[in-house]
Amino acid sequence: MESLTFQALVLVADQAVKAGLAEPLNKESLEADFVKTVEKGLLNLNKNHYDLVIAEINLGPDQKTGLVLLKALRERDADLPVILIGDQASITSSIEAVNYGVSAFLLKPLDPKETQSSLAKAIRHHKSRFQKNELVNYQMTNHYQVVIKSSERSFLKLLDTVDNLIELLYPQEYGSFPDLKMAIYEGLANAVEHGNQKDQEKNIFFQIHLKMDRILVQIKDEGQGFESERLLQEGGDLMHRGLELIKHLMDEVTFNHKGNEINFLKLLPQAAQQNPEYRRA
Numbered sequence: 001m002e003s004l005t006f007q008a009l010v011l012v013a014d015q016a017v018k019a020g021l022a023e024p025l026n027k028e029s030l031e032a033d034f035v036k037t038v039e040k041g042l043l044n045l046n047k048n049h050y051d052l053v054i055a056e057i058n059l060g061p062d063q064k065t066g067l068v069l070l071k072a073l074r075e076r077d078a079d080l081p082v083i084l085i086g087d088q089a090s091i092t093s094s095i096e097a098v099n100y101g102v103s104a105f106l107l108k109p110l111d112p113k114e115t116q117s118s119l120a121k122a123i124r125h126h127k128s129r130f131q132k133n134e135l136v137n138y139q140m141t142n143h144y145q146v147v148i149k150s151s152e153r154s155f156l157k158l159l160d161t162v163d164n165l166i167e168l169l170y171p172q173e174y175g176s177f178p179d180l181k182m183a184i185y186e187g188l189a190n191a192v193e194h195g196n197q198k199d200q201e202k203n204i205f206f207q208i209h210l211k212m213d214r215i216l217v218q219i220k221d222e223g224q225g226f227e228s229e230r231l232l233q234e235g236g237d238l239m240h241r242g243l244e245l246i247k248h249l250m251d252e253v254t255f256n257h258k259g260n261e262i263n264f265l266k267l268l269p270q271a272a273q274q275n276p277e278y279r280r281a
Contacts, residue, residue, distance in 0.1 A: 006051040006123055008032045011041045011066055013059040017085055020110035021054065028119045038064040042072055050080065052122055057086035057094055067097055074100045081122035085110070098179040098249060105178070125171060142169060145207040150196040150221070155188035158206060169210050173268070179249040180215060180266045184208075186242035187219040187262055195221030195260055215266040225259030 008030045012018050018034060025032050030052065035041045037059070045053075053073060055066030070082055081103040084094065091105050103125075104118040144165060148154040162184060166177055188204065196202035202222040209216040243262070247253050252265040 005029045005031055007049060008052040008054060009041060009044055009048070009050045010034045011038065011053070011055040011059070011069055012036070012085070013063070014056060014108070017056055017108060017110060020112070021115065024112060024116035024119055027116055028123060030119060030123070038066070038069045038072075041069050045073060045076075052119070053080060053082045055082065055084055057084055057090040067094060070097060070100050070102070081125070083118055083122060095182075095245065095248065098182065102178050121167070125167075142210040143207070144210075145205075147203050147205055150192045150198060150200050150202050150204055152189075152192065155185075155192060155204070158188065159185060162208060165208070165210060170268075177266075180217075183246045183249045183264060183266075184217060184219075186246050187217070187264070190242050190262075191219055191221035191223075195223035195225075197223065213268050215268070216263065217266075218261065218263045220256075220261040223260050225256075 006029060008025065010018075010021060010025075010032045012021070012034065013036050021032070032054075033044055033048065033050075035044060041053075041055070044050075053069070055069050057066045059065060066084055066086075070084070073080060073082065078101065082101070083104045083106060084091070084097060084102055085106045085108060086094065087108050091107065097105075103122040106115055106118060142165070144161075146158065146161075148158055159181065163181065166180075170177070188206070191204045192198060196204065204222075205218075205220040207218040243253075246262070246264060250264040251267045254263045255261060256263075
């Protein structure tokens, strides 16, 4: 049986990155057009069909970044999946990219398994856009809760579970949730490091409600908490705790009185359009 092949536009300047993409692209039956500049990438997008775009964030001195290509692409195609590649510093400084819809961020040097997995998910969910989903229940509500230990290993495993839930329940919109995943990551990391002070004898309580129009997340630790009201007004330690990032990514963020519980709301695209009061400035 002949397998399907897909087309990818790959914008990279780093030869090591290019070499690292070769095998994952081949395994996922992706035929790639490699370009080194944003200008060339835009020309290719104008004349060719692509199922996926992969772009390195930093392309070298005096060169436009991969974010420029992403923004230009979104003006003409809101759904084409995009994977960004960079070092930790460039990815951290490119948080604005989540507002333009990114399927995945890949950290240099590339991990072959992670790269192949990201390519597979991006292609699968891009193609699912064109299939009628007969299982949609507009009254759908799903609740998942768990208690985990205060360790990075535990919360990374939880993130995989949440990722699978999102993939299962929102197959057509799966690539639209990097901001939610990043917010959950920051919330769990904050609970481990600052809330429970990395004490693995203390627990983290996690809940997520997945509905057709919104997703609600609650993360609670067993720490002493902090003065959330004062910090929200003054800024203070928010950046250190990663909470400023969560505030930027989510539509609504609240804390309990003690300051050891965070709740945040992510409106899904249609709900966000119908509820302008939630729109971030």
